[in-house]
Amino acid sequence: MINIMNILSIDYGEKRIGFAIGDSERKIPNPLQVIQNNSIPFIIDEIKKIVISYNVEKIVIGIPLNEDSSIGDQSYKVKDFSLIIEKELNIDVIGVDERFSSVDAEKILLDQDLSRKKRKKVIDALAASIILQRYFENDEVVNI
Secondary structure, three states: OOOOOEEEEEEEOOOEEEEEEEEOOOOOOEEEEEEEOOOHHHHHHHHHHHHHHHOEEEEEEEEOOOOOOOOOHHHHHHHHHHHHHHHHHOOEEEEEEOOOHHHHHHHHHHHOOOOHHHHHHHHHHHHHHHHHHHHHHHOOOOOO
């Protein structure tokens, strides 16, 4: 029997945080929502709601590596945030290289001819789905 696992993907940003969901069998990421990065307690509460609603068993978070694959300040901020999630929710959080995920999401939305206002509302959730797709395709984990 195959254990099908729901996986939440997070695109963490200083202003907004995007979420996407997918499962380990179909491996099709779906953009979920975008929230404002108001405070850690607010974000953790929102993640808890998603984890409960979708019975999430694993979280994937985009690690913003530098172009040369080195680790920068933002990578450490995301890693610290992922440790808070692990502690508060008692769930595994796995880092995935997120380089250019927002650029790829922007290209997709431009191809769909969405206005700047509409793109801004969904780009982070689409970036989260791109991060999750990369995890499904490569299973490349970033350890920092």
